[in-house]
Amino acid sequence: LVSAEHHPARSVVEVSGVPIGPDTFTLIAGPCAVETPEQTLHAARLAKTAGATLLRGGAYKPRTSPYTFQGLGEQGLKILADVRAETGLPIVTEVVDPRDVDLAAHYADMLQIGARNMQNFTLLHAVGETTRPVLLKRGMSATIEEWLLAAEHIAQRGNLNIVLCERGIRTFEKTTRNTLDISAVPVAHALSHLPVIVDPSHASGRRDLVVPLARAAIAAGADGLIIDIHPDPAYALCDGAQALTHQDIQQLAQAVADLARVM
Numbered sequence: 001l002v003s004a005e006h007h008p009a010r011s012v013v014e015v016s017g018v019p020i021g022p023d024t025f026t027l028i029a030g031p032c033a034v035e036t037p038e039q040t041l042h043a044a045r046l047a048k049t050a051g052a053t054l055l056r057g058g059a060y061k062p063r064t065s066p067y068t069f070q071g072l073g074e075q076g077l078k079i080l081a082d083v084r085a086e087t088g089l090p091i092v093t094e095v096v097d098p099r100d101v102d103l104a105a106h107y108a109d110m111l112q113i114g115a116r117n118m119q120n121f122t123l124l125h126a127v128g129e130t131t132r133p134v135l136l137k138r139g140m141s142a143t144i145e146e147w148l149l150a151a152e153h154i155a156q157r158g159n160l161n162i163v164l165c166e167r168g169i170r171t172f173e174k175t176t177r178n179t180l181d182i183s184a185v186p187v188a189h190a191l192s193h194l195p196v197i198v199d200p201s202h203a204s205g206r207r208d209l210v211v212p213l214a215r216a217a218i219a220a221g222a223d224g225l226i227i228d229i230h231p232d233p234a235y236a237l238c239d240g241a242q243a244l245t246h247q248d249i250q251q252l253a254q255a256v257a258d259l260a261r262v263m
């Protein structure tokens with residue numbers, strides 16, 4: 001269902017009127033985690049300034065340590081919905097438990113499956129049974145074939161509105177949090193008709209690398225980017241080190257404008 005062999009034309013996935021796919025370039029941006037209404041609104045306004053047409057924000061946070069902030073749950077979904085009403089930006093949010101899928105789908109415009117859940121087949125089936133578009137992140141240790149088969153699990157349940165997201169894989173290199181597998185973009189495009197976007201924030205874990213990796217992703221043919229933005233990263237409850245601030249977003253907007261125009 002997701003292979004290019006059976007469907008040679010590239011697909012466009014619409015998220016509440018915002019297209020992701022060929023002939024367009026989509027910037028998704030926002031806070032890693034929804035913390036407060038003020039922080040989320042501020043981050044959404046910064047995202048809009050950078051040219052984002054979709055707002056990201058995690059209400060359910062799959063954290064490595066159980067002693068760190070785990071997200072606000074439904075309260076976070078409500079904040080996202082309020083910020084959508086204020087800014088007009090449709091929302092993309094992660095769901096980590098099949099029991100929360102209907103609730104998340106009630107509030108969100110697009111459901112995200114995170115790297116850690118790429119092979120949580122029960123969760124894949126649950127989002128496959130909704131009508132919400134799905135952003136499917138590549139697992140940190142997943143091959144491209146495994147990633148595409150995970151997409152197939154969603155598609156088989158009737159939901160073909162899937163966007164693939166390369167977010168870095170685990171390698172021996174420790175300078176960056178993960179290693180952005182830039183070749184995954186053209187490879188996934190060759191094997192599948194689904195749109196492919198890149199998350200340079202979670203790939204690198206480093207603010208200073210987000211714009212250079214964003215440029216690389218655009219040059220490799222990505223259909224869009226998903227980027228962390230925080231109004232005050234020093235106080236972020238999650239992944240502050242990779243969040244762009246108001247000082248960086250102009251550079252990001254410039255990178256998108258420079259490269260997306262010539263692609």
Ligand code: PEP
Binds near residue numbers: 058094113116199
């Ligand atoms: C996220 O986007 O909030 C996230 C946790 O990303 P990943 O699943 O790629 O680690």
